[in-house]
Structure formats: C-alpha cells, structure tokens
Amino acid sequence: MTDVSETVPVALTTRKDWSSDQEVRWCPGCGDYSILSAVQTLMPDLGVRRESTVFLSGIGCAARFPYYMDTYGMHSIHGRAPAIATGLATTRPDLDVWVVTGDGDALSIGGNHLIHALRRNVNITILLFNNQIYGLTKGQYSPTSEVAKVTKSTPFGSLEHPFNPLSLALGAEAGFVARTHDMDRKHMMETFRRAHAHKGASFVEIYQNCNVFNDGAFEQITGKDNRADMLIPLMHGEPIRFGSEGQFGVIMDPDGSVKVVEVATVGEAALLVHDEHLENPGLAFQLSRLSRGPYEPTPIGVFRDVDHDEYGQQMAEQIDAATERRGPGDFAALLRSGSSWTVS
Amino acid sequence: MPDTTIDPTSPHLIDRVVIRFAGDSGDGMQLAGDRFTTSSALFGNDLATFPDFPAEIRAPAGTLAGVSAFQVHISDHTISTPGDAPNVLVAMNPAALRANVSSLPQGATIIVNSDAFDERNLHKAGYDVDPLGDGSLSAFSVYEVPMTSITTESSKELGVKPRDAERSKNFFALGLISWLYTRPVEPTLEWITEKYAGKELVKEANLRAFKAGYHFGDTAELFESSYEVKPAVLEPGEYANVTGNTATAWGLVAASITSGLPLFLGTYPITPASDILHELSKHKHFGIRTFQAEDEISGIGAALGAAYGGALGVTTTSGPGLDLKAEMMGLAISLELPLIIIDVQRGGPSTGLPTKTEQADLLHAMYGRHGEAPMPIIAARTPSHCFDATVEAVRIAVKYRTPVILLSDGYLANGTEPWKLPELADQPAIDPDFATGPNHVLDDGTEVFWPFLRDPETLARPWAPPGLAGLEHRIGGLEKADGSGSVAYDGANHEHMSRLRAAKIAGIAADIPPTDVDDEEGARVLVIGWGSTYGAIAAGVQRVRARGHKVAQAHLVHLNPFPADLGDVLKRYDKVLVPEVNLGQLSRLLRAEYLVDAQSLTQVSGIPFRAASMESALLELIEESADSGSATEEGSD
Numbered sequence: 001m002t003d004v005s006e007t008v009p010v011a012l013t014t015r016k017d018w019s020s021d022q023e024v025r026w027c028p029g030c031g032d033y034s035i036l037s038a039v040q041t042l043m044p045d046l047g048v049r050r051e052s053t054v055f056l057s058g059i060g061c062a063a064r065f066p067y068y069m070d071t072y073g074m075h076s077i078h079g080r081a082p083a084i085a086t087g088l089a090t091t092r093p094d095l096d097v098w099v100v101t102g103d104g105d106a107l108s109i110g111g112n113h114l115i116h117a118l119r120r121n122v123n124i125t126i127l128l129f130n131n132q133i134y135g136l137t138k139g140q141y142s143p144t145s146e147v148a149k150v151t152k153s154t155p156f157g158s159l160e161h162p163f164n165p166l167s168l169a170l171g172a173e174a175g176f177v178a179r180t181h182d183m184d185r186k187h188m189m190e191t192f193r194r195a196h197a198h199k200g201a202s203f204v205e206i207y208q209n210c211n212v213f214n215d216g217a218f219e220q221i222t223g224k225d226n227r228a229d230m231l232i233p234l235m236h237g238e239p240i241r242f243g244s245e246g247q248f249g250v251i252m253d254p255d256g257s258v259k260v261v262e263v264a265t266v267g268e269a270a271l272l273v274h275d276e277h278l279e280n281p282g283l284a285f286q287l288s289r290l291s292r293g294p295y296e297p298t299p300i301g302v303f304r305d306v307d308h309d310e311y312g313q314q315m316a317e318q319i320d321a322a323t324e325r326r327g328p329g330d331f332a333a334l335l336r337s338g339s340s341w342t343v344s
Numbered sequence: 345m346p347d348t349t350i351d352p353t354s355p356h357l358i359d360r361v362v363i364r365f366a367g368d369s370g371d372g373m374q375l376a377g378d379r380f381t382t383s384s385a386l387f388g389n390d391l392a393t394f395p396d397f398p399a400e401i402r403a404p405a406g407t408l409a410g411v412s413a414f415q416v417h418i419s420d421h422t423i424s425t426p427g428d429a430p431n432v433l434v435a436m437n438p439a440a441l442r443a444n445v446s447s448l449p450q451g452a453t454i455i456v457n458s459d460a461f462d463e464r465n466l467h468k469a470g471y472d473v474d475p476l477g478d479g480s481l482s483a484f485s486v487y488e489v490p491m492t493s494i495t496t497e498s499s500k501e502l503g504v505k506p507r508d509a510e511r512s513k514n515f516f517a518l519g520l521i522s523w524l525y526t527r528p529v530e531p532t533l534e535w536i537t538e539k540y541a542g543k544e545l546v547k548e549a550n551l552r553a554f555k556a557g558y559h560f561g562d563t564a565e566l567f568e569s570s571y572e573v574k575p576a577v578l579e580p581g582e583y584a585n586v587t588g589n590t591a592t593a594w595g596l597v598a599a600s601i602t603s604g605l606p607l608f609l610g611t612y613p614i615t616p617a618s619d620i621l622h623e624l625s626k627h628k629h630f631g632i633r634t635f636q637a638e639d640e641i642s643g644i645g646a647a648l649g650a651a652y653g654g655a656l657g658v659t660t661t662s663g664p665g666l667d668l669k670a671e672m673m674g675l676a677i678s679l680e681l682p683l684i685i686i687d688v689q690r691g692g693p694s695t696g697l698p699t700k701t702e703q704a705d706l707l708h709a710m711y712g713r714h715g716e717a718p719m720p721i722i723a724a725r726t727p728s729h730c731f732d733a734t735v736e737a738v739r740i741a742v743k744y745r746t747p748v749i750l751l752s753d754g755y756l757a758n759g760t761e762p763w764k765l766p767e768l769a770d771q772p773a774i775d776p777d778f779a780t781g782p783n784h785v786l787d788d789g790t791e792v793f794w795p796f797l798r799d800p801e802t803l804a805r806p807w808a809p810p811g812l813a814g815l816e817h818r819i820g821g822l823e824k825a826d827g828s829g830s831v832a833y834d835g836a837n838h839e840h841m842s843r844l845r846a847a848k849i850a851g852i853a854a855d856i857p858p859t860d861v862d863d864e865e866g867a868r869v870l871v872i873g874w875g876s877t878y879g880a881i882a883a884g885v886q887r888v889r890a891r892g893h894k895v896a897q898a899h900l901v902h903l904n905p906f907p908a909d910l911g912d913v914l915k916r917y918d919k920v921l922v923p924e925v926n927l928g929q930l931s932r933l934l935r936a937e938y939l940v941d942a943q944s945l946t947q948v949s950g951i952p953f954r955a956a957s958m959e960s961a962l963l964e965l966i967e968e969s970a971d972s973g974s975a976t977e978e979g980s981d
Contacts, residue, residue, distance in 0.1 A: 008813075020818065022830065051813040056649075067818050067831065072810035074652060075820025076645075077675050083642035087649025087657065088810075090633060091608050095653070095810055113645070116638035315633055322628035329630030331601055334594060335765045339531070340584040341386045343575075 010047055017050065018043040020070040026061060031182035031208035035129060036068055038188040045189075046196060053096045054088065056081045058110055060102040061136050061210075062129035079110020082117035085124045090312035096196070099126045103144040104134050107163050111143075118172040120311040121200040127192070128165060128205050133214035146293055151213075166288035166303060169203040170281045176202035177284060178302045181231075182209060183222045187300065194302055200310045207294065218294045232260075234287065234301035239271035242297065250290065250299075258286045260297050276305040355526045355572035360419035362427030363521060365514075366444050367436030367457075368405050369398060369412045372514035376434075377414025379518055383531045385585040385762050388575025389418040392879065393760045394426035394952070399615070399698045406468035411443040418525070420574040424726075424879035426759065428954040432524075434517050436460060436491070438469035445475075450483045455520065457513065459492035487566055491516050491557075498556040499549040508545075512553035519557025526572040529558060581764045588727040588756030589616070591763065592686060593623035595734025596658055597630055598766075602735075603742060603774035605656035607632045610646035612639055615698040616754040617660045617688035640665035644672040644685065651681045654778065654809030656738065658684040662754075663692045663705055666712070673747050674713045677845065678821050680796075680805045682741035682748075686734075689753040691950050700950030701754035703875050704926035709749040710904055710933065716842045718849040720744070721903040723751040725878035728763035730756060733901060739774050740852060745804045751903070753925075755876045755952050779808035779815055784827070795819055796829040802855075803848035853905040859898050859913045867894040868969045870917035871962060872942075874900040874930050877923050877953055884958025893966050903930070911938040918969045921945055921961060923953060 018040045026032045043053070053071040057063035059078035066073030072095075076084050081099045089097045099117075106114045106128050117124065133151070134140040140153040144165065148157035169177045176198040180191040188206065195202035207218040221230035228244040240250040241263065249263045249271040258272060275283065284304035291298035323329075363380070367373040374395055381393050394415040403410030417427035432453045435441035437460035448454070456476065466474055475481055476488060495513040496506050515536070522529060532554060540547035561567060586594075600607035611621050613636065625634040633650075637643040644659040651657030661669060666687045676683045689705045691697025709721045720740050724733035730752055741748040782791035783806060793815040796805050808815045817829060825832035826841055861870075862885070873881045878899050885897045898913060900906065914920055914934065920942045922931040928944035935942050945961045947953055 022818075049813070050816055051811055054810050067820070069818075070816055072816050073818040073820075074679070075818065075822065077671055077821055080641060080645045080672065083637065083645030084649035084652070086635070086637075086642070087608060087610055087646030087651075087655075088653045089649075090635065090646075091606065091650045091655045092653040092810065112638055113642055116642065315635075319628045319631055319633070323631075326629045329597070329601075329627060331598060331768050334597060334627065334630075335584060336582070338584055338586075338590075339382050339386060340582055340765065341388070342582050343388060343578045343580050 010049055013044045013050065015040045015044060018070055020068055022067045024068050025064065027212050029211040030061070031131065031210070032062060032065070032129060034182045034185060035127070035188065035206055035208060036065065038185045039192060040069070041185070042189045042192055046193065048096055052094060053098070055098045055100055056085050056088070057100045058105040059136070060105045060134075062100050062102040062208075063105060065100040079105050079108070080113060081105070082110065082113040082122075082124070082126070086117055086120070086122045086311075089123050090315050093123065093312050093316065097124045099124050101126065101128050102135075103128065103130045103132060103142045103165070107143040107165060107168070115168070115172040118169055118174040118201045118203060121175060121308050122311045123200055123313070125192075125195045125198075125202045126204065127195075128203070129208040130165060130205050131208045131210035131214055132162075132217050133210050135210045135213055139213035164288060165205045167285060170285045170288055170304065173281065174203045175200045175304070175306050175308050176302070177288075177304045178203070179205045179207070179300045181207035181218060181222045181300065183224070183227075191301065194305065198305060200308055220295045221298050222294075230297050232290070232297050232299040234274045234276075234299050234303060236274055236276045236302070238274060239268065240274050240299070241271055248297065250287075252286070256282065256286065258290050260290070276302050278304070279306055355570040358571050358573055359421060360417065360423065361432065361525065361571065361573060362415065362417045362430045363432045363434070363525075364413055364415040364430035364444060365434045365517065365521075366411055366413040366440035367514070368439070369400065369402050369410045370405065371412070371436045372511070373412050373436065374414050376514040376518040377416055379532050379535060380521060380527065381416050381585060381760060382535070383522065383527045384416070384418045384573075385583070386531050387528055388578070389573055390421065390423050390576035390578065390762060391416060391418045391585070391760070392423055392426040393417070394755065395758045396951070397699055404468075406437055406439055406465045408439050408443050408469060411440050413440070413444065418573050420576050422576060424882040425952070425955055428956050432521070434521060436513070436517065438465045438471055438475070441475065442469045442471065445481070448484060451485070453485045453487070454481065455487045455489060455517075457491035457517070458488035459490045489520065489560065489566070494556055494560060495553045498552040502545060502548055502552075504545055504549050509549055512549045515550045515553040516557035516560075519554040520561045522554075523558045523561030524567060524570050526570050529554075578762065579764060583762045583764055585760045586728055586763045587619070587758055587760050588724060588730040588752050589619035589688070589758070590623055591728050591730035592724070592734050592750075592752060593620045595731040596624065596656070596684075596738070597627065597632070598731070598768060598771055599735050599738035599774060600630065600632070600656050601768060602771050603656060603738065603776055605654070605742070605776055607658065608635065608647060608650035608655040609633070609658045609660065610635045610637055610643040610650065611660045612637050612643045612665060614640075614662045614665050616690055616757045617662050617665075617686065619757065620660045620686065620688075640668040641672060644669040644683075648672060648676055648679075648681065648683055651676075651683050652679070652809065654776070654807070654811075656684070657682070658686065660686040660688065662688050662690045662698075664695065666705060666708060670713050673719065674715065674717050675821050676747035677713070677717045677719060679819050680745045682745055682807070684734075684737055684741055684748055684750060686750045686752065688757045689751060691948070697950045699754065701876065701952060702925050702948060702950070703751075703753055703877070704929065704948065705751065706874070706903065706926065706929040707932070709751060716846060718846050719904065720746060720748045720849055720852055721751060722748060723875040723901060723903055724756055725875060725899055725901065727756050727759050727761050731763075731766065735771055736901070739772050740855075742774050742776055743804065743855075744802055744848060744852060745807055746849065751875060753876050776807060779806035779812070782814060793817055794827050794829060796824055797827050798844075803844060803851060850905050853908040856902045856905075856907055858909045859900070859907040861913055862897040864889070864894045864896060867896040868918040869921065869962065869965045870896045870898060870914065870919070871921045871923065871958075872898040872900065872914070872930075872934070873923050874903055877925060880953035880955050880958050881923055883955035884962055887955060887959040888962045888966070891963075893963065895962055895966065900930070903933075906937065914938050914940045914942070918972065919943065919965045921965055923958060923961070925953065
C-alpha cells in the first residue's frame with residue numbers, strides 16, 4: 001500500500017468529519033455516548049488522517065463503536081480484536097490502530113489475546129469500556145462484577161472474585177496503563193491523547209455507566225459531588241494528593257503497599273510522588289490496587305508510561321537485517337537451497 | 345530361480361527396492377533414511393518416502409512405542425508410493441524388528457544390529473526368546489551385524505567415549521546400506537563434513553562409522569552381492585527432493601512474489617504443520633512476517649488482520665487447530681477477505697494420532713462453521729503438488745475475496761519425492777486489484793465507496809485496505825446490505841446475501857480445469873480420490889492395467905466447488921470407487937451432489953493405503969461390473 005503520509009499534508013478536520021452517517025444505537029443515557037463524543041472531539045486535535053486511522057472491535061455494546069467513526073473500521077468477533085489488530089498493526093506500521101473493547105470482551109472471552117498483545121507491545125491503543133456487566137446479552141455478571149452481584153445468571157449472587165483490569169495489564173507488563181471515566185470528557189480526551197502518543201501497546205480502562213443493567217456502578221466515585229473526595233488524579237512528578245481541600249494523600253508503607261491518609265496527619269513531605277516512567281511496574285501496580293472497587297478513593301490518570309521496543313517495528317527490523325545480510329529474496333535460489341540436481 | 349548371470353564382482357541390477365530403516369526414536373533413523381534418500385535422488389532414481397514416527401520425542405528406549413521408522417522406495421522408473429512392504433528392513437533393536445516384521449513379505453531381507461539383541465532389550469520388546477535363534481524368521485534372509493561394537497571400535501583411537509561413539513551407529517547402518525545398494529558415498533561424506541563442521545570429534549566419528557559400514561558390506565562376505573538401481577528416466581531439468589510442508593511454504597513465497605502481496609503467516613505450533621512455520625521463518629529476506637501466536641485463534645485472527653491491511657494472510661494448522669479457527673473463518677467469509685487456511689490433517693478426533701496421517705477433515709472443511717458459510721477447498725495430492733495447490737489456493741482467495749482451505753496431510757507433509765523445479769514465470773498471475781477510488785454515485789450525485797458492490801462476473805467485492813482517502817468504510821460480522829455494506833437485519837437482504845455468498849463460491853467452478861480423468865477406452869469402473877491417496881491409487885490402477893483390465897482414474901484437486909463436469913464424468917461409468925483415509929467423506933459428497941452410487945474404500949489406520957489393497961478393490965469392482973453387465977445383456981435378450 002502506498003503510504004501517503006510523506007507527500008500529502010494532513011487536512012484540517014472537525015469532529016463532524018470523524019462521525020459516520022450511521023445512526024448511533026446505544027441505549028439513551030449510555031456512557032458510551034460520552035466516550036464516542038470524547039474520541040470524535042479529540043481526533044481533529046491529534047493531527048492524524050482519517051484514512052490512516054482504524055478502529056477495531058470485538059463483540060458487545062462497546063464493539064459497535066467502529067460503525068460510528070468515519071474512519072476505516074472492523075467489527076469482528078468476540079474477544080479477538082487484539083489478535084486481528086496484531087496482524088494489522090505489524091503489517092501496516094503507517095496506520096493508527098485503535099481497539100475498542102468491553103470488560104467481557106477483553107477480560108473474559110478475549111483475555112488471552114489481551115495479555116499477549118500487551119506483553120508483545122504491539123503498537124495499538126486499547127480502550128476498555130468497563131461497566132462491570134454484560135450489556136448486550138442483557139445483564140449477566142462480568143469478570144469485573146463485584147462478588148455477590150445478583151444478576152440474571154446469578155440470582156443468588158456471583159461467587160467470582162473480579163479482575164482488576166489495571167493490575168492485569170500491568171502484570172502483562174503493558175508500557176502504558178491509564179484509567180479515566182465517562183463523566184469527565186476533558187479527562188478522557190487528555191488520557192486518550194496520551195495513550196495515542198505512546199508508541200507500543202497502550203491500555204486505557206474507562207469506567208462506563210450502563211444505565212440499563214448496572215446503573216450507578218461508579219456513581220460513588222464519579223458523581224459530580226463525590227469526585228473531589230473519591231477520585232485521585234495521578235500527575236507525574238507530583239505528590240499524590242486529593243480531596244476538596246487537598247486534605248487527603250497517598251503514602252507508601254514500609255511493606256511497599258500504598259494507602260490513603262490525611263495529609264494533616266502525615267505531613268506533606270511524606271506523600272508519595274507519582275512517577276509514570278519507572279521501569280519497575282511495582283508502584284503502578286500498588287496504585288492499581290489502592291481501591292478495592294468503585295466505592296473507595298480510586299486513582300485515575302496515567303499509571304505507567306514507559307517506552308519499550310514496539311513489536312511490529314522489531315519485526316520490520318528483522319526483515320531489514322535479513323535483507324541486508326542476504327540480499328532481497330531470490331526465488332530460484334530458494335528452490336535450490338537444499339540439494340538439487342540436474343537431469344539431462 | 346537362481347540367476348546364473350550374476351557376476352559376483354559387479355552389482356546385481358534390480359529395478360526397484362523398498363528399504364525401511366527402523367530403530368529407537370533416539371537412534372537417528374529419520375536422519376539415516378533422509379540421507380539415503382538424498383544420495384538416491386542425486387543419483388537419479390525416482391523415489392518416494394514415508395517417515396513414520398511416534399508422537400513422543402523420546403519414548404522409553406527399547407520399547408515398541410519408541411520405534412521410529414523411515415521407509416524409502418527407490419526405482420529406475422516412475423513410482424508413486426513409498427512401497428507397500430519393505431524388501432529390506434534395517435532393525436537397530438528387537439523392538440524395531442518386532443514392530444515391523446509383520447509387514448515384511450516372505451523372502452525379505454532383515455539386517456539387525458545384533459549387539460542390541462540382549463536380554464534386556466528382548467524383554468522390553470516383549471520377546472521371551474531371541475527371534476534370531478528360534479527359527480521364527482526362517483521366511484526371511486537375516487543378517488546379523490554387530491553395528492554398535494564395530495561403530496565404537498571405529499572411533500576408538502579418536503578418544504571418543506564409548507557412549508558417545510555408539511551414537512554414530514545410524515551412520516554405520518547408512519554406510520552398509522549405501523554399499524548394498526551401490527549409492528555414491530560422496531554426497532553423504534560431504535554432508536557429514538559440512539553438518540558437523542566445528543564439532544571435530546562428532547564429525548570424525550560419524551565419517552568413520554559411515555565408512556566402517558560401507559567397508560563392512562564390501563569385505564565381510566556376508567552378502568552375496570550388492571545391488572544397483574539405475575537412474576530413472578525423468579524429464580530433463582533441475583530437481584530437488586521436497587517434503588509437502590516445504591513445497592507448501594515455497595508455494596506461499598511464490599504466490600507472495602507473483603501477487604506482490606507481502607506474506608504474513610499467523611500460526612500456532614502443531615504437529616504435523618509446524619515445519620511450514622519453520623521454513624518460512626528462515627526466509628525473512630523475502631519480506632515475510634511469521635507470527636507465532638498465543639493460540640490457534642490468534643494465529644488466524646492476526647492473519648485476517650493482515651489480510652484486511654492488504655497482505656497475503658495465511659494460517660497453518662492441523663485438526664484440533666482447525667476446530668478453533670472455525671469462528672474466524674466465518675468472519676472471513678462474512679467480511680469477504682482473502683485468507684489462506686492450511687490444514688495438515690492428522691488422525692482425530694481430539695489429539696488423536698498427532699504424527700499419523702488421515703484425511704478425515706474434509707467434511708469439517710466443507711461444513712464446519714455455523715450458518716451458511718461456503719468456502720473453497722483445495723487438496724494437494726503429492727508432496728511436490730503442495731506447491732501448485734498452494735498457489736491455486738492463493739489465486740482463488742485473492743480473485744474471489746474469500747478464505748480458502750488447503751488440505752494437506754501428515755503423509756504429504758513429511759513424505760518426499762523428486763520435484764522438477766518450477767519457474768516463477770510459469771505461475772498463474774495473481775492480481776490483488778485493490779480498490780482505487782469511489783465506485784458508486786448516490787442519487788444526490790455524491791461519489792462514494794461501497795465495500796460490498798460486486799464484480800458482476802466473479803461476484804467478488806472490492807478489496808480496500810486502509811490508507812486511501814475517500815474509501816473509509818466499516819465492515820463487520822453482522823449481516824450487511826448488499827452494495828453499501830451497512831448493517832442490515834432484514835430477512836430479504838439476508839436471503840439475498842446468503843445466496844450471493846453461495847453463488848460466488850459455486851461460480852468458481854467456471855474458473856477451474858475440468859475433471860482430470862486418466863481414461864481407458866471401454867473402462868466401466870472409475871476410481872476417484874482426493875489428496876494423498878493419489879500415489880496409492882495410481883499404483884493400484886497401474887497394477888490392474890498390467891493384468892489386462894480397464895479402469896479409469898480421476899483425482900480431485902478442487903473439492904469445493906467441484907469441477908463443472910464432474911457429474912457427467914461420474915455418470916459415464918458403471919461403478920465408482922472412492923478410496924479415502926477416513927470413513928467415507930468424499931463419497932458422501934459425491935452421492936449427495938450427483939446421486940451416484942459411489943462406493944467407499946476406507947481405512948483409518950494412520951498409514952497410507954497400500955497399492956495392493958487398491959488393486960484388489962478395483963479387481964473386485966471390475967468383476968462385479970462385468971457380471972452385472974452380462975446380466976443386463978441376458979435380460980435384454
């Protein structure tokens with residue numbers, strides 16, 4: 001394929017240019033609308049081309065996302081978008097590849113593909129819409145649902161301990177890991193911008209409200225009146241501090257775990273200073289486990305941002321090195337690479 | 345009858361011989377067989393090989409389960425099978441003898457490593473009494489050669505430890521058989537020298553063992569004579585001896601070059617398909633990307649992603665992997681993107697017989713997806729034909745924007761035959777014909793790109809990888825409206841699209857050659873096969889004809905769609921025999937499609953058909969056909 005990026009300047013676009021002609025069919029009031037809006041509003045700012053942008057998805061409510069973006073896009077099968085994205089991103093380094101997924105899609109049926117795409121560091125940006133419920137199949141518990149959740153498939157309460165998506169991504173050694181939520185467009189845009197700018201696999205968890213099957217799941221932390229005391233904005237190089245009057249902070253205990261404290265008690269100097277760029281994922285991992293669920297103070301923002309070699313680029317480099325060493329492939333020579341003989 | 349013309353100093357000429365090297369998995373029998381094959385190929389014989397090894401890498405030494413064998417058939421004329429039964433068995437231990445003796449015809453030669461016939465090994469092989477001494481082998485010519493001790497002795501002065509020295513005994517066996525069949529020794533000596541360069545002790549020990557074996561044959565006066573199989577008359581040209589897996593890999597490279605599509609292989613290691621990955625991963629300078637995925641699903645998923653991006657997307661697998669890939673194949677059918685799925689079949693169900701051959705995935709390839717999900721199927725028939733079959737699979741996939749299944753099997757994958765090397769210029773043209781701009785004008789005059797607007801002749805949709813401005817579009821697994829490609833749930837459209845997808849695949853029949861029938865005037869019996877049974881069927885047909893009977897043979901490469909004339913061909917014969925290494929799959933398809941009384945000849949024992957079983961089945965049918973023919977004539981009187 002011809003890469004046009006060298007020759008044609010990026011056209012100025014508006015949000016409208018990134019919106020397809022398809023009618024958006026999520027339930028009225030769904031958190032997905034605000035995520036779509038944040039992405040569509042952000043795209044003109046990124047200085048990227050519509051024709052070089054691809055949205056891939058699996059199955060679920062979130063997976064309808066590509067239909068609404070006027071870019072290239074594929075709505076594939078359940079859980080497999082990271083696998084498809086791996087083939088696309090490694091063969092087409094000129095493209096911006098986004099994967100839109102949900103908690104069931106990414107963490108249940110597609111868990112294997114997710115962790116391997118992250119560990120290989122494929123150059124893709126993964127947006128995980130976490131609503132802690134199965135929406136499209138009408139309300140069964142998901143791998144991020146809290147223990148004892150009563151749903152259609154668990155009338156006596158679910159028995160399963162939920163995944164912590166960020167801990168999982170960090171365990172797979174993802175280079176970029178962040179969290180945002182559907183009630184704050186500005187924060188979403190800033191987080192998506194950072195995720196897009198990161199070379200390699202980027203993972204963003206978005207707390208997203210499903211107003212039909214799990215309404216208010218994040219209300220205790222993302223509600224307008226609750227945010228100040230319940231969301232902990234992570235800022236690189238800054239002491240981790242939150243609260244309507246900055247009265248709370250985070251410190252690290254001698255055992256390496258982190259906890260919320262009152263600043264007045266420990267003193268400002270004791271607060272943990274956030275560092276996104278630590279090679280050791282330990283700090284990011286501890287922060288990902290600071291909150292046990294969306295009812296305790298929960299960090300948002302970029303947990304980790306470190307650069308590692310990107311998979312597709314390494315693949316290309318192997319090809320270049322082999323070509324330099326052996327010259328471009330010669331088919332006649334390939335056929336004669338074992339023993340060959342002539343019959344006259 | 346004694347042949348009085350033998351000059352004891354010169355080799356006895358024979359037209360063909362089948363040799364089976366058998367030993368423990370760790371004895372290096374595959375290597376010995378492979379080297380014997382190579383020197384025979386370089387010598388100019390026609391040949392066919394059949395490696396036969398257990399699934400375990402190292403089963404317990406000395407046991408029947410651990411026996412690994414390599415059968416090679418060399419000949420001075422064209423042959424098509426590795427031979428029904430060995431004329432010569434090389435048995436490196438009692439287990440190798442016991443596992444193979446029942447397949448030997450009377451009068452066969454058995455050469456045993458007598459050093460290995462101790463009480464312990466005899467016991468492990470299940471012998472209460474030493475078969476070398478109890479007369480049970482009296483139907484054969486048995487030669488007892490102390491291979492281990494001569495091998496160890498030959499490298500004694502090198503200072504090699506006896507346990508290491510013993511490991512060269514496969515080269516001793518190879519040397520002995522090379523003498524017995526008058527093989528040129530230089531290719532093997534050169535190969536050892538090159539292969540073990542840098543490992544001086546190993547190299548020298550192997551060279552000495554090989555020479556010791558060769559000289560033993562010459563000087564021991566154990567054998568009455570050596571034998572010679574003259575070169576076969578092959579079409580002039582350059583040849584190489586290839587396995588099916590190598591030919592498949594090279595076919596992908598060729599198709600990548602002729603189409604201009606960069607090759608992307610997404611796959612997960614599985615026996616017996618992994619060698620395709622191994623081969624392609626060596627040739628990155630062709631711009632090839634090989635991706636060892638986390639699982640079978642990711643392998644095909646990444647291949648589909650690559651195809652979406654405008655690459656030649658390929659996945660390779662065997663039975664259990666094919667099961668897992670079914671959903672992604674359905675997506676590829678719905679997206680109408682080119683994709684190659686190579687299934688190197690093995691014994692099933694489940695893990696089944698990983699290293700043994702079978703042809704039982706045909707109906708899976710044909711029907712193994714939910715919904716109406718038709719897909720072209722191509723089957724390779726010999727190791728070298730894997731090359732042509734692969735190129736054909738790519739041609740169809742690209743031209744018709746469809747996933748294609750290529751069926752190979754364990755026998756083709758590991759078997760070899762001499763192959764006249766093809767020219768790239770003779771390969772069919774494959775034009776990706778990417779979309780270049782809008783293809784439709786809306787009522788208001790706007791030019792748009794419709795991803796599902798079809799070529800009226802092929803019914804193929806445009807292939808528009810991301811990157812071109814103005815062609816941005818969304819595709820997916822939901823049913824889409826014909827033309828615009830927008831999500832469409834209405835029944836009439838689904839009916840239309842289902843029939844369109846079926847018609848597109850069925851229409852390929854107009855683009856493939858008619859049924860290739862090797863007919864004989866007056867033949868009333870047709871034998872029709874597919875895949876790796878080709879060699880055995882051809883050999884069976886040859887034998888039947890040599891007995892003066894008439895029989896026609898056809899072999900299908902295209903299994904979906906079938907060649908357009910297949911129904912007419914089948915109806916020309918009184919009897920149709922369908923030999924398959926399954927319980928009757930093509931026969932069902934033929935019966936269902938053409939309402940013919942196709943008769944099955946089936947076998948699922950993990951090994952290819954023997955020419956002899958083909959021969960007897962054909963003779964029986966010919967007889968039946970003659971009987972029923974005369975009955976009809978009587979009736980009409």
